[in-house]
Amino acid sequence: MNMEALKYVWEGSIPLQIHIHESEVTTVPAPPPALVSLLQWYIPTGVLFDLLCAQPERPWNLTVHFRGYPGNILIPCEGEDSVKWSFINSLKEASYIISGNCKNVMNMSQPDQEELWRSVLNGNLDGYLRVSSKLKLGIIGDQHIAASHLNSLKSWQSIGETDTTGQVKTGRVPVRLYVWCVGEDFDDFEDAPHIDAWEKISYINQPVEIQGEGKCFTLGDALKFLLPEYFRENSLIDEESSEAKGENEQKGSSEDAGGNVRDKDGEGLCENENSFQSVEAEIKLVRIQGIEPKLEIPFSWVVSNLINPEHFLHICVCVKVPQLTPYAM
């Protein structure tokens, strides 16, 4: 079974450099870190990194505070148990979305549950697969991540055809979508406005149902479903030129007018005669597991290989929102 992509994802890591906030060092040596300020502890670290580092810096610098836990902003975290509880409940939620119930998770034996959790903590893919396969949460048939055709990732069409021979289970895919909007355009992600507050991120928890028996349901199709207001009706044509969309650096140069541009649903704007001219909205960036997949990739492949251990697919999207400028009267 070809596990190459899965292994890459599981072996991925982010180097961290952790600084204790100067004002809070009173003992030598400093006590072990208790929490990470202003980062939501229940969100996978990789997702936080993908969101907060537009141009990935390495190592990722974090400042730790030991005092003044902002209980009014962050929900409490009481150690590893809180994180495990959060993980298991997300797994149950995903199971509910996929199967309509979470009996399979609830019926897990204690040793199995512990082994599942340990394998996630330790990045142990084999251990994880051993236990998680018992849950039968495969959204896509196992054949999809097996088979020799995946050795060649060039021909998406052949994978699409496999999808239609009944090996793909049509089901609902649990998705957590994180969207942040920028007002200004940027060509280079070094110039991208940084997210300095969690409130600037829109979070949507919405499952995606893989549709279409006669054609391949792509990542772009899934995003169109999740963010309809940023996609035009004929966006399928635009996706042909999405090669540039996959690159996050050269956007400014790929000015092929229709290519990367999306119309914002401007009904409210257009009806008002004396009001505003909208510039089209644009999806600047899509990041999953630290990579920027091309939108024409089959969504089923994305799900099989880039899904998190709790069976949610976390997608980070950066959108440039239209600038509104009043008409000259």
Place this chain on the structure above:
Amino acid sequence: MSSTESPSSVRKVVVHLRATGDAPILKQAKFKEPCFINLYLNLCLDDYGGICEILGTDKFAKVIDFLRRQLHRETLFVYVNSAFSPNPDESVIDLYNNFGFDGKLVVNYACSMAWG
């Protein structure tokens, strides 16, 4: 995110609060509460719980806090559909869209861990 206001963003969600195990039952039909939760009398109020309405844009944390205050208990386990505990940061409208049925979101609460 979208400049056009979608109906779901101002929608209220009906939440059915059901006691589990030895948790106290919220028998009152009306609660004296701050304005973010508006309650109305449900003629079909059953023995096991109460009904409340909450803004779709509010987080699940508001339901948890509401229950903690009403029941005077800090430790509560709160579930959806007797199945799982959503993250307190989840928005109520997302939970309703994904897990609601018959026009309501069923929330179960217990004083000790009820489901795994």
